[in-house]
Amino acid sequence: MQAFAIPDLPEIGPGDDLAAMVSERADLIDGDVVLVASTVVSKAEGRAAHLADYEPGSRAVEVADRLETATEESVDPRFVQAVLEEARALVMTEPFILAVTDGGHVGVNAGIDRSNTGGADLLLLPEDPHASADRIRETLDPDVAVIVTDTSGRPFRIGQRGVAIGWSGMPATRDWRGETDRDGRELEATVEAVVDELAATANLLTGEADGGTPVAVVRGFDGGSIDGSDTLFRDPETDFVRQALQGWSYAGH
């Protein structure tokens, strides 16, 4: 398996054809997985925004007040309004806002970026990352899979890692159910989140800083040929961590 970053991509702006820009810079082949950072998908889709665009409602003012008290740092209620507008549900609001996006991804501030925004105040996640992945994939000529990635923190472990927020041309997970181990026993670990593992691989190459390269290709992992499911995000009914956080209070810290 090989992984490489697409070189020499210019700064991306609204209306740019990402698929064409990738095709010009890489000889893709059937079975490649093309991983595109959500930042450049958002820029191409015109998802940059300015704080002045947002008028905070009473819920945003209330959350901003609580967050300011909890963190002892000033919080712009217009920013909270932007997060609320991007969120389908809130998991927690202090000491940071963790929100479920329309796409199902759970991210701090609903995945809104305040760095690498291309000069705007904010960069929102793509409106429908699956549709974004579909569009990029349809424009690429060989039979590839496309994954739109983000970086995200996680419980128990420090640091961010790449995750998938939209994908096309491959299942989200690889299913080992019914397979047996070397002793013939049925496997316990049965569902592997391959799109997230591919996003993590890409993040090793793409980097965060000003030298960052936002598109990577993984070759030799034929995502389209694996058996699996398209379900990556947990149902709230069975997501114990989400339930626990919703019943938890930061007060007292």
Next chain:
Amino acid sequence: MQAFAIPDLPEIGPGDDLAAMVSERADLIDGDVVLVASTVVSKAEGRAAHLADYEPGSRAVEVADRLETATEESVDPRFVQAVLEEARALVMTEPFILAVTDGGHVGVNAGIDRSNTGGADLLLLPEDPHASADRIRETLDPDVAVIVTDTSGRPFRIGQRGVAIGWSGMPATRDWRGETDRDGRELEATVEAVVDELAATANLLTGEADGGTPVAVVRGFDGGSIDGSDTLFRDPETDFVRQALQGWSYAGH
């Protein structure tokens, strides 16, 4: 960057010299990252165990009873005793046991495997995965990094992915602090969990089933040359998810 699995490894048993077995099958070069599944490290270190080895104490009986009620499946209190003996702390006990191992990793059943055990009832995680990584690294000739990996589920997202539980010869995280984005703004996402991203990459290659290959090499990501920190596991004081789960109850589901 390239990633490949080490071919033709035999079934590993107690006392086997993993480093020698890897050296014989791959021409490693300086800067390689060698990723070894904890299952084979455990087998080489004689960490297979049998349920008959465990005598359940009153805490194990109590947890087994509660788990049996919650899951409506029979739970062997000897298994719970094994988990308690491997755990430094419990995060939750229903509807599954989530435990902190001595090494700091938070895993279901303290990471004890019941498949791919090499014929035993149980396979415990390596006693000190960092020391295991150090030992393997010292025996390998070129200047490589070594990561001991496991697979683990996570909140919000379905499926398992590879994670690091021990490492040697590289930092756990890559530090982007103080670096700026293309607009010259300081980055928000500042710490990247590179050992986990490398473990995820390896897991794409190694697989879970009977054809699984438990050792992989990532070439072209020079872990030893990056700046970062060795801290990967969150402090319980600032791990909100751990706190929330410890205060949460499965009752009512």
